[in-house]
Amino acid sequence: xxxxxxxxxxxxxxxxxxxxxxxxxxxxxxxxxxxxxxxxxxxxxxxxxxxxxxxxxxxxxxxxxxxxxxxxxxxxxxxxxxxxxxxxxxxxxxxxxxxxxxxxxxxxxxxxxxxxxxxxxxxxxxxxxxxxxxxxxxxxxxxxxxxxxxxxxxxxxxxxxxxxxxxxxxxxxxxxxxxxxxxxxxxxxxxxxxxxxxxxxxxxxxxxxxxxxxxxxxxxxxxxxxxxxxxxxxxxxxxxxxxxxxxxxxxxxxxxxxxxxxxxxxxxxxxxxxxxxxxxxxxxx
Amino acid sequence: xxxxxxxxxxxxxxxxxxxxxxxxxxxxxxxxxxxxxxxxxxxxxxxxxxxxxxxxxxxxxxxxxxxxxxxxxxxxxxxxxxxxxxxxxxxxxxxxxxxxxxxxxxxxxxxxxxxxxxxxxxxxxxxxxxxxxxxxxxxxxxxxxxxxxxxxxxxxxxxxxxxxxxxxxxxxxxxxxxxxxxxxxxxxxxxxxxxxxxxxxxxxxxxxxxxxxxxxxxxxxxxxxxxxxxxxxxxxxxxxxxxxxxxxxxxxxxxxxxxxxxxxxxxxxxxxxxxxxxxxxx
Numbered sequence: 001x002x003x004x005x006x007x008x009x010x011x012x013x014x015x016x017x018x019x020x021x022x023x024x025x026x027x028x029x030x031x032x033x034x035x036x037x038x039x040x041x042x043x044x045x046x047x048x049x050x051x052x053x054x055x056x057x058x059x060x061x062x063x064x065x066x067x068x069x070x071x072x073x074x075x076x077x078x079x080x081x082x083x084x085x086x087x088x089x090x091x092x093x094x095x096x097x098x099x100x101x102x103x104x105x106x107x108x109x110x111x112x113x114x115x116x117x118x119x120x121x122x123x124x125x126x127x128x129x130x131x132x133x134x135x136x137x138x139x140x141x142x143x144x145x146x147x148x149x150x151x152x153x154x155x156x157x158x159x160x161x162x163x164x165x166x167x168x169x170x171x172x173x174x175x176x177x178x179x180x181x182x183x184x185x186x187x188x189x190x191x192x193x194x195x196x197x198x199x200x201x202x203x204x205x206x207x208x209x210x211x212x213x214x215x216x217x218x219x220x221x222x223x224x225x226x227x228x229x230x231x232x233x234x235x236x237x238x239x240x241x242x243x244x245x246x247x248x249x250x251x252x253x254x255x256x257x258x259x260x261x262x263x264x265x266x267x268x269x270x271x272x273x274x275x276x277x278x279x280x281x282x283x284x285x
Numbered sequence: 286x287x288x289x290x291x292x293x294x295x296x297x298x299x300x301x302x303x304x305x306x307x308x309x310x311x312x313x314x315x316x317x318x319x320x321x322x323x324x325x326x327x328x329x330x331x332x333x334x335x336x337x338x339x340x341x342x343x344x345x346x347x348x349x350x351x352x353x354x355x356x357x358x359x360x361x362x363x364x365x366x367x368x369x370x371x372x373x374x375x376x377x378x379x380x381x382x383x384x385x386x387x388x389x390x391x392x393x394x395x396x397x398x399x400x401x402x403x404x405x406x407x408x409x410x411x412x413x414x415x416x417x418x419x420x421x422x423x424x425x426x427x428x429x430x431x432x433x434x435x436x437x438x439x440x441x442x443x444x445x446x447x448x449x450x451x452x453x454x455x456x457x458x459x460x461x462x463x464x465x466x467x468x469x470x471x472x473x474x475x476x477x478x479x480x481x482x483x484x485x486x487x488x489x490x491x492x493x494x495x496x497x498x499x500x501x502x503x504x505x506x507x508x509x510x511x512x513x514x515x516x517x518x519x520x521x522x523x524x525x526x527x528x529x530x531x532x533x534x535x536x537x538x539x540x541x542x543x544x545x546x547x548x549x550x551x552x553x554x555x556x557x558x559x560x561x562x563x564x565x566x567x
Contacts, residue, residue: 043461043462043463044431044432044433044461044463044464045431145302147330147331148330149330174458174459175377175455175458175459176330176488177329177330177488177527178329178488178527178528178529179329179527179528180329180330204461204462207532244462244463245462246462248532249491249531249532249533249554250532250536252554253532253533253536253554253557253558253561256554256555256558257558257561257562260558260559260562260566261562261566262561262562262565262566271532271535271536271539274532274536275536275539275540275543278536278540278561278565279540279543281565282540282543282544282545282564282565
């Protein structure tokens with residue numbers, strides 16, 4: 001696989017020269033492969049949000065660089081502008097960013113700005129609405145008459161209507177109930193499989209990223225603490241706990257079982273994988 | 286002990302929007318919250334949880350039936366101030382609940398409005414901040430605090446009114462695991478040590494497990510009501526209501542289907558680990 005995003009020696013300092021000067025990101029290096037699903041985790045203040053705002057040029061690095069397809073996004077103005085379309089960013093609580101008269105117009109805002117003609121815009125809006133799970137019957141409604149969950153889906157459709165190569169979701173399921181959460185994650189997963197887009201998802205929910213992501217990037221105090229597959233990461237549950245993160249409940253259960261002396265793999269993080277191992281033990285017992 | 290909140294035959298619907306029909310929520314709901322208890326209310330969006338919460342301190346008034354708060358009828362306007370003082374509310378978004386530029390002024394806002402003498406306010410603010418573990422931050426600016434810290438300031442603002450009951454509507458939904466734990470621990474302290482009745486509306490099963498009693502709502506009705514162990518062992522009922530069960534319960538439930546007979550009420554990680562270990566060790 002080829003690298004699509006390369007983060008090279010990235011630093012970001014807020015409020016330089018004031019008493020509030022703060023190093024949010026300190027010399028970070030990593031690459032994201034084309035088509036992968038990368039989960040980004042870390043406690044509040046670990047630098048997650050600052051990092052993702054660098055990936056489409058909303059924040060300018062204090063030092064270091066961000067490369068998109070091998071090219072610095074800061075090469076010239078056009079490249080920076082292009083990066084904003086190539087990398088779609090879905091902020092936390094994106095439902096507060098809706099502003100148009102109708103859902104259709106809101107989703108169409110991005111594609112229109114890209115200079116597409118009306119037919120292309122319409123095609124993209126319908127496709128994005130479907131991916132994001134926006135009901136077709138809602139398209140002519142005011143976005144402000146929708147439920148919170150539907151509003152969030154409209155905001156997500158607005159980003160994917162630009163057909164970005166990379167989509168970054170910042171806490172997409174925050175505040176949703178379990179059924180809505182599962183359904184939205186399912187939409188994101190379907191979208192990625194259908195389009196081959198690269199997806200980054202920032203989350204506090206270990207249970208969500210554990211199931212969805214190919215690899216996890218764990219941040220702590222502006223630095224990379226770990227980068228690896230969920231199994232590799234959750235095998236280091238104690239280190240995660242020491243930096244203020246929790247592990248999925250299944251993982252903490254299996255850590256305890258291992259401690260008690262059962263021959264189980266403590267890097268287990270899904271109920272299905274847990275059952276497989278326990279049933280094997282039961283068969284052997 | 287008596288009831289902190291007593292809801293009898295509650296009827297309520299939201300007024301029509303854009304010329305549509307009214308949106309009915311409750312069609313004869315009965316529920317009592319005992320004084321001094323810690324009750325978690327679960328249910329998916331639209332089940333009526335928040336609407337119920339807003340009836341607990343007269344933000345919403347019944348269309349039919351009644352809501353009594355420590356014996357006061359919420360429909361009695363003469364008692365409105367006393368009701369609001371008796372039942373404090375904490376909402377989901379901490380940013381919408383901050384009114385001042387300094388933490389201690391924010392906490393003092395409610396007692397100031399209640400006309401409490403200033404010496405007494407000083408004491409109440411200090412006590413409230415100590416209770417939520419935020420005393421060291423009393424002269425900080427609220428907007429520079431983390432979500433969990435802001436939510437504890439919001440709770441301090443409520444307890445400075447010295448309410449007998451606090452209703453929290455998804456207070457941890459916007460917080461990270463750390464902030465969530467801090468807030469839940471604060472709520473437990475208020476209930477166990479200060480004897481304040483707590484009604485916690487949440488989506489998180491791990492939080493509901495810590496309550497004395499869990500009420501599951503669906504479409505304006507009570508689907509099930511009991512201790513956490515009684516409620517979470519009803520795996521199929523909860524799933525049908527669009528709710529998740531804890532991973533521990535899921536594992537035991539599936540193993541029992543495969544022929545084991547393990548107690549479904551081993552809810553905590555520790556209990557579940559021991560049950561599994563005892564059964565599977567060789």
